[in-house]
Amino acid sequence: MGFNMRGPGGRLDVGEINLKEVDFKHLGRTKEFLLPHASRLCVAMALVIAISYLGLQGPLIISQILDIIPLNDLARLYRLIAIYLGIQGLTAALRFTQTYVMSWTGQQILYSMRKRLFVHLQDLGLDFYDQLQAGRIMSRVVNDVEAINQLLSGGTLNLLSDFVTIFGIMFIMLQKNRSLALVTFVTIPLLFVTVWSLQGRLTAAYHRNRRRLADITANLQESISGMKITQAFTRENLNADKFSETNEKNFQSQMDAAKLHAIFFPLVDVIGAVGIALVYYYGGLRMSIGDSAVTVGTIALFTNYVTRFFGPIRNLVEVWNQVLAAAVSAERVFEVLDTVPNVQDKPGAVALPRVKGHVVFKDVTFGYDPNLPVLHNVNIEARENETIALVGPTGAGKSSVINLLCRFYDVQGGQVLIDGYDVRDVTVQSLRENLGIVLQDTVIFSGTIRDNIRYGRLDATDEEVEAAAAIVGAHEFISQLPDGYDTQVRERGSRLSVGQRQLISFARALLADPRILILDEATSSVDAYTELMIQKALEKLFKGRTSIVIAHRLSTIRNADRIYVIDQGVVREVGSHDELIASGGLYKSLYEKQFAGAETMATPAGGC
Numbered sequence: 001m002g003f004n005m006r007g008p009g010g011r012l013d014v015g016e017i018n019l020k021e022v023d024f025k026h027l028g029r030t031k032e033f034l035l036p037h038a039s040r041l042c043v044a045m046a047l048v049i050a051i052s053y054l055g056l057q058g059p060l061i062i063s064q065i066l067d068i069i070p071l072n073d074l075a076r077l078y079r080l081i082a083i084y085l086g087i088q089g090l091t092a093a094l095r096f097t098q099t100y101v102m103s104w105t106g107q108q109i110l111y112s113m114r115k116r117l118f119v120h121l122q123d124l125g126l127d128f129y130d131q132l133q134a135g136r137i138m139s140r141v142v143n144d145v146e147a148i149n150q151l152l153s154g155g156t157l158n159l160l161s162d163f164v165t166i167f168g169i170m171f172i173m174l175q176k177n178r179s180l181a182l183v184t185f186v187t188i189p190l191l192f193v194t195v196w197s198l199q200g201r202l203t204a205a206y207h208r209n210r211r212r213l214a215d216i217t218a219n220l221q222e223s224i225s226g227m228k229i230t231q232a233f234t235r236e237n238l239n240a241d242k243f244s245e246t247n248e249k250n251f252q253s254q255m256d257a258a259k260l261h262a263i264f265f266p267l268v269d270v271i272g273a274v275g276i277a278l279v280y281y282y283g284g285l286r287m288s289i290g291d292s293a294v295t296v297g298t299i300a301l302f303t304n305y306v307t308r309f310f311g312p313i314r315n316l317v318e319v320w321n322q323v324l325a326a327a328v329s330a331e332r333v334f335e336v337l338d339t340v341p342n343v344q345d346k347p348g349a350v351a352l353p354r355v356k357g358h359v360v361f362k363d364v365t366f367g368y369d370p371n372l373p374v375l376h377n378v379n380i381e382a383r384e385n386e387t388i389a390l391v392g393p394t395g396a397g398k399s400s401v402i403n404l405l406c407r408f409y410d411v412q413g414g415q416v417l418i419d420g421y422d423v424r425d426v427t428v429q430s431l432r433e434n435l436g437i438v439l440q441d442t443v444i445f446s447g448t449i450r451d452n453i454r455y456g457r458l459d460a461t462d463e464e465v466e467a468a469a470a471i472v473g474a475h476e477f478i479s480q481l482p483d484g485y486d487t488q489v490r491e492r493g494s495r496l497s498v499g500q501r502q503l504i505s506f507a508r509a510l511l512a513d514p515r516i517l518i519l520d521e522a523t524s525s526v527d528a529y530t531e532l533m534i535q536k537a538l539e540k541l542f543k544g545r546t547s548i549v550i551a552h553r554l555s556t557i558r559n560a561d562r563i564y565v566i567d568q569g570v571v572r573e574v575g576s577h578d579e580l581i582a583s584g585g586l587y588k589s590l591y592e593k594q595f596a597g598a599e600t601m602a603t604p605a606g607g608c
Helices: 025-031 031-069 075-122 126-133 136-175 178-184 188-223 228-232 235-288 298-338 396-407 428-435 451-452 462-471 475-479 500-510 529-544 577-583 588-602
Strands: 359-366 375-382 387-391 414-416 433-437 516-522 547-548 564-567 570-573
Touching: 025 031, 025 298, 025 570, 031 075, 031 136, 031 298, 075 136, 075 228, 075 298, 126 359, 136 178, 136 298, 178 188, 178 235, 188 235, 188 375, 228 235, 235 298, 359 396, 359 529, 375 387, 375 396, 375 414, 375 547, 375 570, 387 396, 428 433, 428 475, 428 564, 433 500, 451 462, 462 475, 462 500, 564 577, 564 588, 570 577, 570 588, 577 588
Parallel strands: 387 547, 387 564, 433 516, 516 547
Antiparallel strands: 359 375, 359 414, 564 570
8 A cells, every 4th residue: 555645635634524534443453552451451441340330339328328317326327337438448449540550551552552653654755754744744643642542541441431320320220219210211311312412513613623723733833943934034923913813713613612512511410400300309209198118318319320320421422522533543543554665675675785886877767756757767877986976957856866876765667776786676774774875954863963973873982973073074163062072952953053064964974984975965055164174074985985976066076087967857968077068068057057156166265
């Protein structure tokens, strides 16, 4: 099964959800996360039944106490009080045990589901992340898993408790006094009509609230992450108006739900009051004519049970909301888990050994949409220890070449070979262990600078980390930081400049010691002075390994062994810098438009 979100962004991520289309079959699939904890769930269910049963005994004992008080039978009175206190103490102990067991089990379910999702997300290809926003993926791992857990570890047990309570109350009432019970049950049809008529509207309001709250979260995330641009373009007022509009919709949604609750719960309370009034009326009538089966204790018992009877009925609406929320969330979670990675090891894939670095693109055709190729019969070769450069206009297909070499995607035609191995025939891990990549948009992870440099080689010593930083010219600025290599860089390296982040990424690549090095416009974000600092480092970085460079500045590529000029997915020209300039083709045109200025900036007086 390939990745299919039922339209851009997925049916479950945009617009309103039609509750009639909720697919409940995915709830059954959650059993794979429940079965490992079946024994504890059974214990919790047994405890819930025991707690519900003991909860029904209190009114029985109280009714007996009320009937004994006029008889002045102190011995029996003290015994019943002791039994009542004992039941309350036992109930408290069982409730503590049940709460602890379910809390532990619920957290284990959460842990296993989120771990399974996270591990699977690591394996999914870039096509998945191209189609689904990061915030929506996070929502599935956090919010949707929590919604499922609330039903599995809470809602189902509450439902079990409610049913035990309802049927237990009805059974005891019928046993104690059948006629009084039947009079009391007159209100039940009215109660169910009320619940049935309002339940659908309450559920729809509940889901609108979830959607509006998600809109607020998305608006906040976008606004906070783009705050620098917002302030730079003085968009504060417009953004505030947009947030106010989103907030207003949430307010209206919340008020609609509040109105329905304001109608529903008082109606249930009124129906409950009618039930109690019937108990007093009919019970008092029976007592007035001397019916010995109806006593003060009996009336107290029935009024107590009627009060308890309506609580579970009200809870059914909340549990149904949990069921719907969990069903939608389960579909969203399993939609991710069912997504097959676009790139995975095929049966019989071999581990790629430490390679010499001979890379060949042989008649490669590729498109992110197979019907719209972006590369057409591309042939590129980088021999062992050579440096080749890829240049061309924006959108020409240069980065697609890198994506195929790293096997973020697979070719639709032709082959990508490393030392004669087709990259589709080797394991993904062994392939990428031979590659090192430095991107234009440098990724720095939260943690220390030392951790970031060591990212691709966890067994590196502190001395090796510092040596790599020194080679690429990063040691000087790192040493001047408050905690040196142990400085916390915060999210995405916000404490560092663009150039500093780029130098750290060079140190990270050098420390990993890949046989094939890939630079995807890696120096485009640094100033001319910083670029001069890393030119010598690049020479050391290139030495002894095959390097493939997507060029942005002339100084990075002019000494390349070969330059491939790509335009509209086709290799138009191949040669050295001097050869391509002399030929007067596309490369010369690009050079005159883009690189000439860069050469002037990058080359100080007296040469470099």
